[in-house]
Amino acid sequence: SQTIHQWPATLVQPVGSPLSLECTVEGTSNPNLYWYRQAAGRGLQLLFYSVGIGQISSEVPQNLSASRPQDRQFILSSKKLLLSDSGFYLCAWSVSGRATGELFFGEGSRLTVL
Amino acid sequence: AQKVTQAQTEISVVEKEDVTLDCVYETRDTTYYLFWYKQPPSGELVFLIRRNSFDEQNEISGRYSWNFQKSTSSFNFTITASQVVDSAVYFCALSEEYMFSGGYNKLIFGAGTRLAVHP
Numbered sequence: 169s170q171t172i173h174q175w176p177a178t179l180v181q182p183v184g185s186p187l188s189l190e191c192t193v194e195g196t197s198n199p200n201l202y203w204y205r206q207a208a209g210r211g212l213q214l215l216f217y218s219v220g221i222g223q224i225s226s227e228v229p230q231n232l233s234a235s236r237p238q239d240r241q242f243i244l245s246s247k248k249l250l251l252s253d254s255g256f257y258l259c260a261w262s263v264s265g266r267a268t269g270e271l272f273f274g275e276g277s278r279l280t281v282l
Numbered sequence: 283a284q285k286v287t288q289a290q291t292e293i294s295v296v297e298k299e300d301v302t303l304d305c306v307y308e309t310r311d312t313t314y315y316l317f318w319y320k321q322p323p324s325g326e327l328v329f330l331i332r333r334n335s336f337d338e339q340n341e342i343s344g345r346y347s348w349n350f351q352k353s354t355s356s357f358n359f360t361i362t363a364s365q366v367v368d369s370a371v372y373f374c375a376l377s378e379e380y381m382f383s384g385g386y387n388k389l390i391f392g393a394g395t396r397l398a399v400h401p
Contacts, residue, residue, distance in 0.1 A: 200387065204391075210393055210394075211286075211288075211373065211391040211392055211393040211394055212327075212373065212389075212391040213391075214388060214389070217388070227388075256325065258325075258326075258327065260327075262387045269332075269387055270317060270329045270332050270387075271327075271329070271387060271389060272329065273319075273326055273327040273328075274326065275324065275325060275326045276325035276326060278325075
């Protein structure tokens with residue numbers, strides 16, 4: 169069966185520090201991968217998606233970047249965090265080639281920038 | 283542009299009550315998909331249902347039922363005889379069919395409805 173894991177689960181970082189959130193998927197090949205952010209009391213906003221290794225598309229201009237160094241690994245990064253980067257970050261995957269398939273989400277990473 | 287509106291920010295009910303969560307969507311596409319996800323306190327989103335725009339049949343799964351009405355652009359979710367374990371944030375989402383190579387699923391989420399079921 170397929171599983172998705174992301175870490176760390178909780179992170180408290182000072183403004184201006186770097187960020188690295190990691191997500192891995194197991195039990196499937198060539199998944200589509202996504203990073204979403206959920207701000208407090210708000211819906212989920214798509215930040216990045218990837219349909220293959222090295223292929224990253226950004227949905228909104230921001231202080232964050234994403235990379236996909238391996239087929240089932242998706243990393244969310246920042247060189248210098250801003251207060252506005254605080255939120256709950258969710259990684260997700262979907263079956264490649266099925267544009268109508270559901271997304272499967274990880275456990276989430278809660279980032280607090282102080 | 284696509285948009286999903288969940289007007290109910292929070293709902294509080296007593297166990298065994300029925301509760302309906304509203305979802306209204308906007309899209310210009312004729313082919314689209316609608317989803318409901320549940321986010322329990324643990325944070326992980328759990329997929330509940332997917333509906334395509336050509337299937338307006340209502341669906342029932344145990345205590346859960348969904349009412350899809352294209353005429354009003356609504357996809358409402360009803361929990362019958364609610365239980366404390368149903369307490370969560372529920373998200374409605376919309377996806378338009380993308381024909382990219384490999385396909386990807388761009389879900390537009392509503393703001394969510396927080397449901398609290400009290401014993």
